[in-house]
Amino acid sequence: MSINFNHTIVAAKDKKASANFLTELFGLPDPVPFGHFLTVTVANGVSLDYAEVPGNAQIHPQHYAFLVSEEEFDAIYGKIRERGMQHWADPRGNRPGEINRNDGGRGVYFQDPAGHYLEIITRPYGSGT
Template identity: 40%
Template sequence: MTATFNHIIIPANDAEVSAAYYRNLLEIVDAPSWGPFANLIMSNGVLLQLAKAPRTFDSLHFAFLVDDEHFDRVLASLIESRTDYWGDPQRSHNEINHEDGGRALYLLDPGGHLVELLTRPYV
């Protein structure tokens, strides 16, 4: 069997708030939850498990590939809500980037993790 990505636990200050954020941002749905997890399922079957961290945690970086229409919806929502986003992971350019033949932007989730949305994979 070839290895495939199955799930990730994303530490959160508030699992429900973070789950709502990712549900809206990625346009994904709830999955059955158990224990400390607020679970979401992506269309490719990958499970995102949001859980309140037992202690402080370092910021992580998550990148999600979306189609152009999804990217347009997110960008319009960010502009409308005046939410900060950047074109680079260092958060120095307040614009989307057009590298690699697509578009990408970076924003912070409620737990302080850097979320990247891109329309073309790097490889």
């Protein structure tokens, strides 16, 4: 049997706002209710299941990286810039307003409404030229 990553739960103060942020920014289908989750499924079948945390609970930011095509990168990065969203070329935020060219591709980091760090890359890490 091969092992595949199937889903992860993403904590949010407002699951609808966070799930809609991702689907709109990435051009994905609308989130689908599943129990008390709002589910967003990406092309390889992995789902991000958004769940609201209790009112005063703290969300610990996580990192979610997405491999995208060059065309998808252009579309997503265009929306990031149009919206004036903070973004960085590096995970520590030392290169604000920039993208990186790691492994011969392009990448950028930004945050979702819950404070999670999202990353889009056009080449997998270690595939470099």
